Amino acid sequence: xxxxxxxxxxxxxxxxxxxxxxxxxxxxxLSHAIxxxxxxxKETRIFMLTDGQVSxxxxxxxxxxxxKDNIRIHTFGIGSGCD
Numbered sequence: 001x002x003x004x005x006x007x008x009x010x011x012x013x014x015x016x017x018x019x020x021x022x023x024x025x026x027x028x029x030l031s032h033a034i035x036x037x038x039x040x041x042k043e044t045r046i047f048m049l050t051d052g053q054v055s056x057x058x059x060x061x062x063x064x065x066x067x068k069d070n071i072r073i074h075t076f077g078i079g080s081g082c083d
Contacts, residue, residue: 024052
């Protein structure tokens with residue numbers, strides 16, 4: 001059930017989260033998504049969300065450029081220092 005108590009607990013949980021594990025390895029999940037979503041559909045979209053700096057930016061850009069024309073990739077960076 002959703003009420004003020006669950007909202008307060010969720011916000012506390014979010015505020016207590018932290019991570020500092022270095023760069024973001026986004027190439028493997030991107031390649032996996034492109035491979036799995038390469039279907040006969042007219043158009044497929046991939047939405048990627050990150051809060052960090054991408055480990056191998058050039059490889060990610062190259063992989064994005066080699067995908068099929070019917071797959072569009074949208075990226076969102078949250079926070080400072082995002083690629």
